[in-house]
Amino acid sequence: MQRNWIHAWLLLSPAFVFLLAFTHIPAVTTLWNSLFTTPRGRRPSRWAGLENYETLIADPIFWKVLSNNIWFALGTIPTSIAIALAMALWVNEKLAGRGFLRMAYFTPTVLPMIAVANIWMFFYTPGFGLIDQITGRFGLPQSNILGQPDTALWGVMAVTIWKEAGFFMIFYLAALQTIPPSLIEAARIEGAGPWTIFRRVTFPLLMPTTLFVSINAVVNSFRMVDHIFILTGGGPDNASSLLLFYIYEVAFRFWDTAYAATLTVILLAILGLLAIGQFFLFDRKVHYR
């Protein structure tokens, strides 16, 4: 028995060295460092208490990127989930050209976000991009979706939906394949139409998947900022900046590491709340067998 413990700990130790060093310990030191000032030149870092948090509350950019992030989540998640569900239902049915359909839907998932953003830049470029080429034919004026504060975030959202829907489709596809055909058959014999079957049988059975995908999508919406670098750089005037992008700017452009740590604490708190929500929302047996 004692020997088993030692074996187990020896087996775990290499993985835990790295897990602790790059996930758990930094999560804790982030909190600690948010209570100090940033060392600058000859001035060393000193205890700051909650000063950084006061700065944060008074920082209009922080509130801007936080609300952007919430709008970004609200704007991308329900849409991409609805599209993903439609995709999965279509691929699951034996429609003509099913292989092509699946390929078309899933391909964006394989591409790097940086490449995706480059491709979409070509659509958005004012005057020259595909969108303006098309609207120009109808005599409409030039658009500048990514350059306008009120539309920049929408432009970024469209790219995100395009990239993510195919990924979420996979989860639905997997779930659809576990629904026994006899259930659908029974409903059909009872005289239910396709819409009723979807609403009363398929959709409720997919509920755990929808929850799982939603959580994933929310986490992604706080984690995925690669495309911002290419599309807008967070601009104009932070109109399309997200929380993690702002953390990057504060830490690696303004080198204010203490304030960046403070912002990271907020991000960690949001993810922590999500974890708690997930814990209470889920019947965990559904996913973790």
Next chain:
Amino acid sequence: MTLSLTRALNLIGAWALALLWILPLAYAVWTAFHPAAYEARFDLFAPLTLENFAKAWEAAPFARYFLNTFVLVTAILIGQFILGTLAAYAFARFEFPGRNILFALVLVQLLVMPDILIVENYRTIRALGLIDTIGAIAIPYIASGFGIFLLRQTFMSVPKELVEAAQIEGMSTLGILLKVYVPLAVPTYLAYGLVSVSHHWNNFLWPLIVTNSVETRPVTVGLSIFASIDSGVEWSVINAATLMTSGPLLIAFLLFQRQFVQSFMRAGIK
């Protein structure tokens, strides 16, 4: 009658969405393989060319970037396989004090990934003197909570009888892992490998932060630098570069489509 109408509508909807979805990529392919003059002019008989690829290849050290990415994803994959296998084996086979707490710590990493702890991890990497090395990009990722979790789930389904039989034959602890558990988990390794390679091939933010030279930059960072030099680089050349950097993954995906989709499914469900 109504049923076949629904079917027709479904077919039209599915194809319309698929065409809409493939359009951006198709457009990138079109511009990359045609001279710059045809960037926005559609002519079925426009001359095909590989010149854009040649220009992109010469304009930036993409060969080096590819090598860096290749070394990076291989190193991460090997690290994840070894560390993940050992840890998953411990969780799946042994009872030991602290097991639940340690497993909870593994699960924490599903939510709090190194991706978001950029400030502190940069500090650590700098303290280790690893800034601007490929190792710096790789080490935060080589212990993956997701990988450990996935492999543990697979290892748990290994029949106890097999393990006991091996024990009676006098196999050592590591022998049982290598001869019994690992062979039974090959499909999981494949699935996880595909997901991991495509994830780290595409990763951008962290490599951007810790690299600053041609010798260490992966293709994603190289591409972003290439595309941001806005003066003089033609769109068709940028699109060629974009396709080039995603090319290996894209071709692998088109060839092994079924395996890819199944891998993502397998990795997603468990």
